Amino acid sequence: MAAVTTTTPTSVRPVRRRFSFGRAAAWTVMGLIVLITLLPFYWILRTALSTNAGLNADPTNPLPVDLTTSGFERALGMQSAEEAVTQGGAGGGLDFWRYLLNSVLVSTLITGCQLFFSAMAAYAFSRLRWRGRDTVFGLFLAGMMVPAIFTLLPNFVLIKQLHLVDTLLGIALPTMFMTPFAVFFLRQFFMNIPREVEEAALLDGAGKVKIFFRVVLPMASTPIVTLGVLTYITSWNDYFWPLMVSYSDSSRVLTVALAIFRAQTPATGVDWSGLMAATLIAALPMLVLFACFARRIVSSIGFTGIK
Amino acid sequence: MTIASSSPPSRLPTGGAAEARSKPRTGRIEAGEDRGDGRLAALFIAPALLGFVVFLLWPTLRGIYLSFTRYNLLTPAEWVGLDNYVRMVNDPIFWDSLKVTVEYVVINIGIQTVAALAIAVLLQRLTQSAMLRGIVLTPYLMSNVVAGLVWLWILDTQLGIGNEIISAVGVDRIPFLADETWAIPTIALINVWRHVGYTALLLFAGLQAIPNDMYEAARVDGASEWRMFWRITMPLLRPVLAVVLIMTVIGSFQVFDTVAVTTAGGPANATNVLQYYIYGSAFGRFQFGYASAMSVALLLVLSAITILQYRLTRAGRTDLG
Numbered sequence: 001m002a003a004v005t006t007t008t009p010t011s012v013r014p015v016r017r018r019f020s021f022g023r024a025a026a027w028t029v030m031g032l033i034v035l036i037t038l039l040p041f042y043w044i045l046r047t048a049l050s051t052n053a054g055l056n057a058d059p060t061n062p063l064p065v066d067l068t069t070s071g072f073e074r075a076l077g078m079q080s081a082e083e084a085v086t087q088g089g090a091g092g093g094l095d096f097w098r099y100l101l102n103s104v105l106v107s108t109l110i111t112g113c114q115l116f117f118s119a120m121a122a123y124a125f126s127r128l129r130w131r132g133r134d135t136v137f138g139l140f141l142a143g144m145m146v147p148a149i150f151t152l153l154p155n156f157v158l159i160k161q162l163h164l165v166d167t168l169l170g171i172a173l174p175t176m177f178m179t180p181f182a183v184f185f186l187r188q189f190f191m192n193i194p195r196e197v198e199e200a201a202l203l204d205g206a207g208k209v210k211i212f213f214r215v216v217l218p219m220a221s222t223p224i225v226t227l228g229v230l231t232y233i234t235s236w237n238d239y240f241w242p243l244m245v246s247y248s249d250s251s252r253v254l255t256v257a258l259a260i261f262r263a264q265t266p267a268t269g270v271d272w273s274g275l276m277a278a279t280l281i282a283a284l285p286m287l288v289l290f291a292c293f294a295r296r297i298v299s300s301i302g303f304t305g306i307k
Numbered sequence: 308m309t310i311a312s313s314s315p316p317s318r319l320p321t322g323g324a325a326e327a328r329s330k331p332r333t334g335r336i337e338a339g340e341d342r343g344d345g346r347l348a349a350l351f352i353a354p355a356l357l358g359f360v361v362f363l364l365w366p367t368l369r370g371i372y373l374s375f376t377r378y379n380l381l382t383p384a385e386w387v388g389l390d391n392y393v394r395m396v397n398d399p400i401f402w403d404s405l406k407v408t409v410e411y412v413v414i415n416i417g418i419q420t421v422a423a424l425a426i427a428v429l430l431q432r433l434t435q436s437a438m439l440r441g442i443v444l445t446p447y448l449m450s451n452v453v454a455g456l457v458w459l460w461i462l463d464t465q466l467g468i469g470n471e472i473i474s475a476v477g478v479d480r481i482p483f484l485a486d487e488t489w490a491i492p493t494i495a496l497i498n499v500w501r502h503v504g505y506t507a508l509l510l511f512a513g514l515q516a517i518p519n520d521m522y523e524a525a526r527v528d529g530a531s532e533w534r535m536f537w538r539i540t541m542p543l544l545r546p547v548l549a550v551v552l553i554m555t556v557i558g559s560f561q562v563f564d565t566v567a568v569t570t571a572g573g574p575a576n577a578t579n580v581l582q583y584y585i586y587g588s589a590f591g592r593f594q595f596g597y598a599s600a601m602s603v604a605l606l607l608v609l610s611a612i613t614i615l616q617y618r619l620t621r622a623g624r625t626d627l628g
Contacts, residue, residue, distance in 0.1 A: 179359020237450030
């Protein structure tokens with residue numbers, strides 16, 4: 001088997017074959033999967049652009065009913081309370097612009113710091129020699145086994161004692177410095193950088209710090225970008241921790257705000273049009289981010305999950 | 308920084324990186340070549356180590372400690388020995404929530420694994436299109452909250468398009484999230500929708516490691532796609548599948564967000580999953596000690612499952628070498 005492996009690259013495009021029922025069936029299944037994957041996104045858009053009255057009158061219309069942007073206006077707090085109520089929304093508006101800003105700030109802070117500090121640690125674990133290195137790294141690896149829920153309650157107690165409850169910093173702090181996974185992931189790449197590169201830089205008089213910034217980081221830019229986008233998505237989508245830590249508008253992020261928007265059901269029934277507009281506002285930035293980096297992420301995702 | 312250098316100020320070789328990429332990779336630095344990295348290493352590792360100790364190691368130890376105390380955040384924790392654990396064992400709601408969680412995990416992981424495997428194989432054998440892979444991944448970009456809300460709307464009993472289609476076919480409307488029997492399977496399926504693409508891509512990466520010639524050789528021998536799947540794909544994918552299973556099961560046990568936005572544990576505790584019950588005990592009733600004890604129980608369950616799965620599937624060994 002090993003002999004066979006070496007002869008051909010593995011990711012060869014499958015040869016195009018003639019029509020067969022098996023292939024037709026397989027393509028049908030694939031089409032169905034794509035449909036199930038994407039239809040909910042269209043349904044969000046269609047609902048967000050409808051009026052609540054229209055949704056009630058014509059629930060099966062595949063197009064927006066009474067095309068309007070009032071759902072978005074409600075979600076973004078651009079309607080007066082009376083106006084919102086007549087449109088089927090709740091009177092107490094939520095300021096989604098603010099939550100959007102909070103989400104951006106928290107995710108950017110977490111991603112930026114976590115990437116930088118994890119890269120520094122990964123460099124120390126892979127390219128520097130010091131006593132106790134393998135022991136400390138083993139400890140980090142063991143940290144990967146601890147499920148998130150387990151540290152949440154004690155971390156909340158700690159954040160409370162630090163008087164950081166209801167602050168953006170309190171939300172960011174636990175994952176700002178590192179995750180064991182990020183360190184592990186980057187270390188794998190740093191280990192593969194050839195020693196000759198470092199030696200050449202050393203001969204040229206560069207110190208280890210300079211080598212880290214000028215040689216190692218640029219060479220690992222692809223895995224760093226992939227890890228960065230995944231970290232951004234994860235922190236953007238986090239709900240449990242921000243829900244624990246934030247109580248007021250000052251630190252509320254989009255995921256938490258969405259759940260509150262949903263809970264503010266007016267007596268007349270759920271404001272589906274406003275809710276779907278808010279959902280779209282919360283989800284759109286990640287879709288755009290993904291669209292920018294999709295190719296890189298899709299091709300390196302296997303590496304992120306399994307060593 | 309700590310390395311004194313006698314050579315003139317640095318000048319990095321231009322294009323050195325690109326040139327070096329083609330050379331054989333050597334891995335880690337050999338022993339004895341760089342002495343005195345200690346101080347620099349300490350500096351480089353300091354922030355990550357601080358984060359690790361303060362927000363991972365210390366909370367883990369503290370969580371175990373808190374599970375032996377009565378603690379409500381306002382007064383200092385009071386040592387109560389095994390009280391919380393005794394209470395847990397005698398708490399029917401705890402056992403119910405454990406049962407509901409297991410039910411959720413079995414449905415979620417069962418369907419997700421089969422579906423992800425099917426998608427991964429289709430992506431490998433049918434087409435290698437990067438665009439299709441991107442499409443399959445899109446639900447993963449949504450938060451659990453968004454996924455929960457969208458499906459809450461689609462499955463709404465009165466106006467949801469899902470129920471409209473069902474009733475158009477002539478079946479009675481199903482109150483998917485308001486019915487005790489349907490709620491957990493529905494939540495499990497919503498999370499399959501969100502996660503299946505990511506799992507499929509992990510498996511797809513594993514499939515990419517299987518040499519294409521093996522399929523070609525099998526085809527020359529007249530093997531069908533079905534036979535190749537069972538004789539080539541499955542055996543060679545097994546180690547990857549095992550790792551993915553361990554990861555997804557651990558993730559699945561921690562279901563919370565979707566429950567919180569769709570059913571909030573109801574109807575009648577039918578979706579009161581363990582993590583939701585822990586959250587309620589801590590923040591609804593301020594029983595941090597009891598909540599910690601249940602977290603320890605969850606940690607033990609997860610550790611046992613991980614070890615068991617690892618043993619059963621022999622995840623450590625790979626057939627591809």
